[in-house]
Amino acid sequence: MEKTKLTGRIVTPKDSDYEQARTNLNLSIPKFPKVIVFCQNVEDIVNALKWARENRVPFRLRSGRHSFENFSLLNRGLVIDVSEMNQIICNRQSLTAKIEAGAGLGKVYQELWEYGVTIPAGTSINTGIVGLTLGGGIGLLTRLYGLTCDNLLEIEMVKASSNRGAEVIKANKYENSDLFWASRGGGGGNFGIVTSLTFRVHPISDVSIFSITWEWEDFEEVFNVWQNWAPFTNKRLTSTIELRAKEVNRIEVLGEFVGPATKLKQLIQPLLEAGSPIDQRVKEVPYIDTVKFFDSPSGDRPTHFKRSGSFIEKPLSREAILKMKQFLSNAPNENAAIWHQSLGGAVSRFDPKDTAYYYREAIIGQEYISSWNTEREERKNVEWIERLRRALSKDTMGDYVNWPDIYIKDWPTTYYGENVSRLRKVKTAYDPYNVFTFPQSIPPYNKRIF
Structure with missing residues (x-):
């Protein structure tokens, strides 16, 4: 059987743009990946996941480079970067927008504005829409329209299948509804590689x-x-x-x-x-x-x-x-x-x-x-x-998963409260072999939590 090849824009330490390609927002946790693949389409993502599994190379997922603890980077492994997949398709009639996972908030706001609509999301324009949404998403329209994830209608995702493969699935209220539940606040990178998100949009002037x-x-x-x-x-x-x-x-x-x-x-x-x-x-x-x-x-x-x-x-x-x-x-x-x-x-x-x-x-x-x-x-x-x-812990509770802190010991309960066990069930159903893993990733039930 022929081995999978990486496709997309590939950057390695030998390339002149490697330093720029490997740099995330947080410089205090430097990491040096072996390969960074900037995916141009879903096929590139599928190939990257298959390649990593076939070659037993550890990998991480990245979109906006805003992971505060640099969970989207690693040393000597593969970074699957979706930031160059950023197409936005808005339907003003149905008040929906399908947004590819690499889009930054600045681009999202600008293109939706051309249709006279928006979504409630964050304030930092380079933040990636996918990580923000999967963790919840708070911003200056939150109290009126809810969290970013409250306006999510559907995701498309590449999941790890058996025999070191990969497959594309959808999750919404009717199809893979347990995954859809988990994708509204369960954090990015836990279950698979989200390729696009469909939102309900709101008219605004x-x-x-x-x-x-x-x-x-x-x-x-x-x-x-x-x-x-x-x-x-x-x-x-x-x-x-x-x-x-x-x-x-x-x-x-x-x-x-x-x-x-x-x-x-x-x-x-x-x-x-x-x-x-x-x-x-x-x-x-x-x-x-x-x-x-x-x-x-x-x-x-x-x-x-x-x-x-x-x-x-x-x-x-x-x-x-x-x-x-x-x-x-x-x-x-x-x-x-x-x-x-x-x-x-x-x-x-x-x-x-x-x-x-x-x-x-x-x-x-x-x-x-x-x-x-x-x-x-x-x-x-x-x-x-x-x-x-x-x-301040006596007067406060938990922490927002999009503000991760590596020093929090009981991080599952801190981020997810009483939803931890259900999230682990979803993880076990969609990623039983823990293919998608990073510090503070949700473990399936066959893995220890600490």
């Missing part, structure tokens, strides 16, 4: 956005007002608050409202009455302008960083707020921050077990962030993040 900033002295009051307002206000309004290191002297709330600026000005009054805002802006803009407004350029440049996170189910106590203040007063550098996004609204329409995304009852997603420039700074930054996560 003009929206209103706002930003308000305060100085450090208003830390406690502003955060307390925001956390008791943001998850409970009009569901057409989703907002974020970023608490920066003390030396930066800046607290910032941003938000997006699907409605007129006059109404938004009324809705944000509780925030304007908190502390002494030093800057406030409200404007009505075409929706596509918000993509640039909310995008963080620094969030898309490769750098040395560590992130982690949690969910908040009820407003934090004053004691917990003071803990955050204390940590940010003693931050390792000015890049350290604690970022929050309001949830609730459409996210809580589902029961925690309706999809693999478990934290439906959370009112806030909380992310811990730090970055640095030199290797000697790494240890104190990583330790700061881990101490912060542990210090």
Whole structure:
């Protein structure tokens, strides 16, 4: 029987573009693959999977290069990269869009905008649509339209078949429905290689956005007002608050409202009455302008960083707020921050077990962030993040699988709550030999979890 050959754009260490090809967003965990194949179509993906299995070469899957722990890279193995498969087909009549797995959010938003529609997704424009969706997907339309995965109608996936083969399958509400359940919050790379996703899209035109900033002295009051307002206000309004290191002297709330600026000005009054805002802006803009407004350029440049996170189910106590203040007063550098996004609204329409995304009852997603420039700074930054996560653990729950943290010991329950056992059943059904594996990948029932 003839052996499978790799097809697509192939990059090896001998090629001049290898450094660029192997580099992910997180530079603090460098990896050196033996081969990177940039797939151009489904056949290239099938061939790559078959080749890896026939040659017993370990492999990883990659799309947007945003895996915080670089789970999409490995040393001396094969990286199956789908980023050059990024075609988008939108049907304005049925309000659906079929998006290839390599599309980045910037391209998705721009092309859908040409049809006057969008999907609720993230803010970092280079993030890949597939990883974001499979982990859940939160962003500035979340409270109105739900998570990205809540708008998913179907996936197409290459799965590992018997005899070291590969086959293409679909999963939706009616076909392979257990896999479809797992693909809405069960994390990327666990069950197979998703090649395309079909979404329900939403008409959109003009929206209103706002930003308000305060100085450090208003830390406690502003955060307390925001956390008791943001998850409970009009569901057409989703907002974020970023608490920066003390030396930066800046607290910032941003938000997006699907409605007129006059109404938004009324809705944000509780925030304007908190502390002494030093800057406030409200404007009505075409929706596509918000993509640039909310995008963080620094969030898309490769750098040395560590992130982690949690969910908040009820407003934090004053004691917990003071803990955050204390940590940010003693931050390792000015890049350290604690970022929050309001949830609730459409996210809580589902029961925690309706999809693999478990934290439906959370009112806030909380992310811990730090970055640095030199290797000697790494240890104190990583330790700061881990101490912060542990210090807030009594007041928070779990972690978002798209903010993975290699130091979390009970990661299955932390990411998936009570959905772990069902996810392992799906894994056992679709990938019983654990072909798709990486640190913190869901194991089938014939494998130990730790």
